[in-house]
Amino acid sequence: MEKIAIAIDGPASSGKSTVAKLLAKDFQFIYVDTGAMYRAVTYLAIQHQVAFDQEEELVELIKNYPISFKQTVDGQLVFVNDQNVTEEIRQTDVTAAVSEVSAHREVREQLVRIQQELAKQGGIVMDGRDIGTTVLPDAEVKIFLVASVDERAQRRYKENLEKGRESDLETIKEAIAQRDYLDSHREVSPLVQAIDAVKIDTTGMTIKQVVAKIQQVIQEKGYEIS
Numbered sequence: 033m034e035k036i037a038i039a040i041d042g043p044a045s046s047g048k049s050t051v052a053k054l055l056a057k058d059f060q061f062i063y064v065d066t067g068a069m070y071r072a073v074t075y076l077a078i079q080h081q082v083a084f085d086q087e088e089e090l091v092e093l094i095k096n097y098p099i100s101f102k103q104t105v106d107g108q109l110v111f112v113n114d115q116n117v118t119e120e121i122r123q124t125d126v127t128a129a130v131s132e133v134s135a136h137r138e139v140r141e142q143l144v145r146i147q148q149e150l151a152k153q154g155g156i157v158m159d160g161r162d163i164g165t166t167v168l169p170d171a172e173v174k175i176f177l178v179a180s181v182d183e184r185a186q187r188r189y190k191e192n193l194e195k196g197r198e199s200d201l202e203t204i205k206e207a208i209a210q211r212d213y214l215d216s217h218r219e220v221s222p223l224v225q226a227i228d229a230v231k232i233d234t235t236g237m238t239i240k241q242v243v244a245k246i247q248q249v250i251q252e253k254g255y256e257i258s
Contacts, residue, residue: 033059033256035155037170039163040246042177043212043223045184047234047242048159051177053108054243056157059257064101064150066160066167068110069143070134071121072099076112077133084129087136094142122197127207131214140166140220161215164226173250174229177242181209183235 038055040048049065056063076093077084084090097112110118120126133139140162147167151158158167164174179187185205192199215223225231230249234242247257 035061035153036172036255037151037154037168038157038173038175038246038250039168039171039226039229040157040159040175040177041161041163041165041223041225041229042159042175043161043179043184043215044208045188046177046179047187047239048177050239051242051246052157052159054239055246058243058247059155059157061155061157062150062153063103063108064147064156064158065108065110066143066147066158066163067130068101068121069099069146070139071126071130072110072112072117073139073143074126074130074133075117075121078125078129084132087138090133090136091138091142094139099143099146119195122195124197131211131218135214135218135220137220144221161223162221164229165224166221169226172255173246173253174226175246175249176225176229176231178231178233179235181205181212184208 040052042048049067053063073090073094076097077090080093082089082093100111102109102111109116110121144167147158150156151168160167164171164176182205185201185208188204188208189199189201232242232245250257
């Protein structure tokens with residue numbers, strides 16, 4: 033398959049990461065989880081007791097503790113320096129603060145530069161909230177995934193239970209709704225559908241169905257998926 037760039041955007045728990053990973057695996061493309069990068073910065077802020085509103089100090093954390101990914105048989109792992117933080121960045125305290133951290137202009141600029149550098153080699157699937165609008169505005173394929181708050185909360189709740197994390201459905205639902213508001217109303221690179229993105233409502237759809245729909249979109253744009 034031609035080494036195109038596939039940008040997948042959408043709100044929390046809309047299925048972006050799961051779908052992006054599967055597409056990258058099918059096409060043998062590089063997968064970049066931009067959300068994990070913002071979570072890693074938030075995790076670093078908590079560990080180093082940096083206040084979430086201290087933009088310059090947050091940027092220094094990015095410079096001093098490089099964020100990287102590693103593909104393994106068990107999936108993609110996230111590292112800051114040489115420390116595996118794949119599980120730590122999914123904890124409740126990180127989830128609660130990541131929108132505030134990611135709203136800072138300089139934090140986003142630092143991470144966007146890293147993301148764009150990763151994408152230069154082509155053959156990439158990148159998911160997040162501003163990929164099609166800011167990070168990869170020239171991506172050949174842009175997808176915007178959505179789903180109801182109830183459905184997304186159920187997904188996150190099930191995921192937490194499967195991983196042994198303490199969880200409350202109503203709390204998750206409130207957190208998702210709040211994050212939707214914060215992400216779509218922030219001043220810098222808000223969550224918004226790119227004009228040329230294809231919107232897919234994943235409510236009631238299986239992951240397999242969502243992947244198939246995106247593959248259909250790719251084919252309709254004239255790219256072979258074999």
